[in-house]
Amino acid sequence: MLQVLAVLAALVVSVVGGWWVVSAVLRLASRTPSGGPTAAPTPATGPAASPAPAAPGAADPAGPDGPAARAALRGGSWIGFLERLAVTACVLTGQPAGVAIVVAVKGLGRYPELKENPGASERFVIGTLASLIWAAGCGLAALAAF
Secondary structure (H helix, E strand, C coil), rough: CHHHHHHHHHHHHHHHHHHHHHHHHHHHHCCCCCCCCCCCCCCCHHHHHHHHCCCCCCCCCCCCCHHHHHCCCHHHHHHHHHHHHHHHHHHCCCCHHHHHHHHHHHHHHHHHHHCCCCHHHHHHHHHHHHHHHHHHHHHHHHHCCC
């Protein structure tokens, strides 16, 4: 009975807690360096088109938590919930190949959006890694509780 409760707790903590963890990591990743510009000017944009310096610690609107990246990756929260559920279940059942399948399906499904939007690509990589680490950790913690 305790094993069943540990498994259920791990699945719930993985899905719900992972949302908070991934959101916090993305917010941290969107912060610009203290007093620096949000992006360096490129030859294509030139210095006249360079963005104004951001306030220290301000979020970068073109970064992984910016509106463009959020818009490009619609449904990301639901996909993340399902991803964490599947990864935690794979860890609990001793099926590491299942984790590879989850990552492959997610990457292939998001490829068109990622190709067109660098901010979305950054959001995808950061969010996926944070989500996978959290989910695997929840599964391993539940296994240790057995």
